[in-house]
Amino acid sequence: MLRHLRDAGPRSRARIAVETGLNKGTVSSLVAELVERGLAREGAIERDGAVGRPAQSVELDGRRIGGIGVEINVDYLTVLVLDLRNSVVVEYRVALDVQALSAAAVLDSVTELAVRALGECARLGMTPIGMTLAVPALVDVDAGVVAFAPNLHWRQVEVVRGVIDRLSARTGVRPAFPIKVDNDANLAALGEYAMGGIAGASDLVYLTGETGVGGGVIVGGRLLRGAEGFSGEVGHIPLDQSGHDCGCGRRGCWETMVGLAGLFRMAAEGNDPVRDPSLDLDQRLDMVRGRAEAGETRTLDALARVGTALGLGASVLVNVFNPRALVLGGYFASLGAYLLGPVMRELRARVMAPDVGGCRVELSRLGFTAAARGGAHVAFESVLDDPTVVAVPSPAR
Numbered sequence: 001m002l003r004h005l006r007d008a009g010p011r012s013r014a015r016i017a018v019e020t021g022l023n024k025g026t027v028s029s030l031v032a033e034l035v036e037r038g039l040a041r042e043g044a045i046e047r048d049g050a051v052g053r054p055a056q057s058v059e060l061d062g063r064r065i066g067g068i069g070v071e072i073n074v075d076y077l078t079v080l081v082l083d084l085r086n087s088v089v090v091e092y093r094v095a096l097d098v099q100a101l102s103a104a105a106v107l108d109s110v111t112e113l114a115v116r117a118l119g120e121c122a123r124l125g126m127t128p129i130g131m132t133l134a135v136p137a138l139v140d141v142d143a144g145v146v147a148f149a150p151n152l153h154w155r156q157v158e159v160v161r162g163v164i165d166r167l168s169a170r171t172g173v174r175p176a177f178p179i180k181v182d183n184d185a186n187l188a189a190l191g192e193y194a195m196g197g198i199a200g201a202s203d204l205v206y207l208t209g210e211t212g213v214g215g216g217v218i219v220g221g222r223l224l225r226g227a228e229g230f231s232g233e234v235g236h237i238p239l240d241q242s243g244h245d246c247g248c249g250r251r252g253c254w255e256t257m258v259g260l261a262g263l264f265r266m267a268a269e270g271n272d273p274v275r276d277p278s279l280d281l282d283q284r285l286d287m288v289r290g291r292a293e294a295g296e297t298r299t300l301d302a303l304a305r306v307g308t309a310l311g312l313g314a315s316v317l318v319n320v321f322n323p324r325a326l327v328l329g330g331y332f333a334s335l336g337a338y339l340l341g342p343v344m345r346e347l348r349a350r351v352m353a354p355d356v357g358g359c360r361v362e363l364s365r366l367g368f369t370a371a372a373r374g375g376a377h378v379a380f381e382s383v384l385d386d387p388t389v390v391a392v393p394s395p396a397r
Ligand SMILES: [Zn+2]
Pocket: 235, 236, 246, 247, 248, 249, 250, 251, 253
């Protein structure tokens, strides 16, 4: 019933009974229990249908619990806390040159940010319910291990154990909530599906525009994971056999043409501040945008080349999956004004189905927060499966 309230929105007990097939008495007692645990509350008076009697609606509350999403990427760390209604209550992002650090040092920084977020949750009276780390990597989700993250230079990093150990050492207690790690594009796709501009589009392809380019594919409302959980490595589709070396050790992968490193390489010389990884990514992208707006030829050429290559690779995905929406995330969204034209031109030319198979190209409104939001969102799964994991608050003394 909690899941139904989240997915379907506020509604009366009578309507919940009809929609779930539970009898009214059961619905009323379940609502009472959810209210007691701070997961639901009484909403506005609503009329059920045109002729129905006015009834009190029930809606999600969830201000008492927080889902934590963490994103580890090449240039930054993000920690973000959502409440059960998917509102952001805490958000920190720090610039970090992850490639220059050991995995252990990066996990130390993750722990610092997580401790700050947990302190803020405590101040707000929120109980942390779960934490999901998003990493641009092949991830063994069950083992909690990053198998291979080419752009972070990580192999076989025990992320979940590392974070649990560090949080335990910092706070003196083992975290009481589950901690997981997953691929960033998968989590971002789930974030878009749950709360993005195309929320509810049950067939969508999400692309991360970062140093690496990953794909999260949702088919029929389900995330496509593949036999071993390693699907969606779209950044390594070989599109340019004579092209640049890729972080994965191969040559000419799609992400060498459209990833951030490719954009910066085409747009600026090596000593240009645009290519300085110690600067905040937004700052560097603002410089690129500023130059494009000023009509600087090299920048505009670079963006046009990225847009064309983005459309070329996207046409492969649209031909394979026939998605309702192709969502461009990360920097593809922030510089979308310069990329959409060439992307659409390539899609129209290369997708077999008429009218690009009904696929819309959307710029992510969640931007660089999509993966952390998706991670925080899926952290609520344990509560949706069993709301009794949230304790009934003891009466105030
Ligand atoms: Zn590659």
